[in-house]
Amino acid sequence: MGALLIADRLTKNFGALRVADQLCLSLHTGARHAVIGPNGAGKTGLVGLLSGTLRLDAGSILLDQRDITRLPPDARVRAGLVRSFQVTNLFPNLRVRENMFLAIAAASGQCGSIGRAAGRRADLLVATDAALDRLKLLPLAHRRLGEIAYGQQRLVELALTLALHPRMLLLDEPAAGIPGNETHLLLDAIEALPADLAFLLIDHDMQLVRRFARAITVMARGRVLAEGAPDDILSDPLVRAAYLGAGP
Ligand SMILES: Nc1ncnc2c1ncn2[C@@H]1O[C@H](COP(=O)(O)OP(=O)(O)O)[C@@H](O)[C@H]1O
Numbered sequence: 001m002g003a004l005l006i007a008d009r010l011t012k013n014f015g016a017l018r019v020a021d022q023l024c025l026s027l028h029t030g031a032r033h034a035v036i037g038p039n040g041a042g043k044t045g046l047v048g049l050l051s052g053t054l055r056l057d058a059g060s061i062l063l064d065q066r067d068i069t070r071l072p073p074d075a076r077v078r079a080g081l082v083r084s085f086q087v088t089n090l091f092p093n094l095r096v097r098e099n100m101f102l103a104i105a106a107a108s109g110q111c112g113s114i115g116r117a118a119g120r121r122a123d124l125l126v127a128t129d130a131a132l133d134r135l136k137l138l139p140l141a142h143r144r145l146g147e148i149a150y151g152q153q154r155l156v157e158l159a160l161t162l163a164l165h166p167r168m169l170l171l172d173e174p175a176a177g178i179p180g181n182e183t184h185l186l187l188d189a190i191e192a193l194p195a196d197l198a199f200l201l202i203d204h205d206m207q208l209v210r211r212f213a214r215a216i217t218v219m220a221r222g223r224v225l226a227e228g229a230p231d232d233i234l235s236d237p238l239v240r241a242a243y244l245g246a247g248p
């Protein structure tokens with residue numbers, strides 16, 4: 001079985017700053033892959049490069065052997081590569097389901113048609129409610145987003161991505177802001193998703209990473225510092241030093 005995603009020598013500069021420096025990454029179908037590293041390592045930059053919101057200076061990206069390097073973000077979404085949404089980009093006064101319609105339409109490049117009849121598009125309704133149901137959020141579909149618990153709002157973000165029929169999900173700090181004693185809800189939700197869905201997850205919470213990941217990439221200064229099985233990576237002194245910001 002070949003890799004689902006192959007990122008080859010991704011390079012991106014912001015002026016003199018290298019956010020990605022010959023970064024290589026490979027993920028298989030069903031991967032549970034975590035990316036960790038100190039603040040400013042380029043983790044969010046990597047998500048931007050993979051999802052197409054940041055333009056590469058050099059390098060290439062293959063998704064299922066298809067070169068998507070030059071595809072715009074909405075075309076990558078339609079190809080199955082989906083990044084998490086930020087709850088801050090959603091609308092607290094709109095209902096959960098309405099937020100889903102708008103975000104799905106925007107991410108998949110259907111804004112033109114959605115403007116006319118968001119709630120009447122049968123395909124969107126089906127995809128939306130199936131995704132909400134999968135995360136046990138259907139009873140909240142009619143609630144205003146701002147009224148439900150923060151942890152549930154973050155699950156709505158996850159539901160949004162599911163409704164886009166991903167083959168690979170990029171989750172950038174999905175547990176940020178969720179109280180520690182509720183992060184298990186997110187992990188439970190992820191574990192209940194189809195096994196062939198591939199995940200790239202970024203998080204600072206090592207307990208969460210340890211429970212989630214089957215492979216870990218450590219980034220520092222736009223480069224891959226180390227990669228391997230969680231037990232090896234998390235006990236590596238070099239990694240620990242770099243993660244604390246004292247790396248080579
Ligand atoms: N749009 C931008 N313009 C200039 N510098 C940026 C931009 N986005 C991020 N950076 C810088 O790139 C580096 C990597 O950022 P980021 O990928 O957000 O790191 P991480 O997510 O690992 O904390 C940081 O030094 C950050 O300040």
Ligand SMILES: [Mg+2]
Nearest residue numbers: 043044045172
């Ligand atoms: Mg970040």
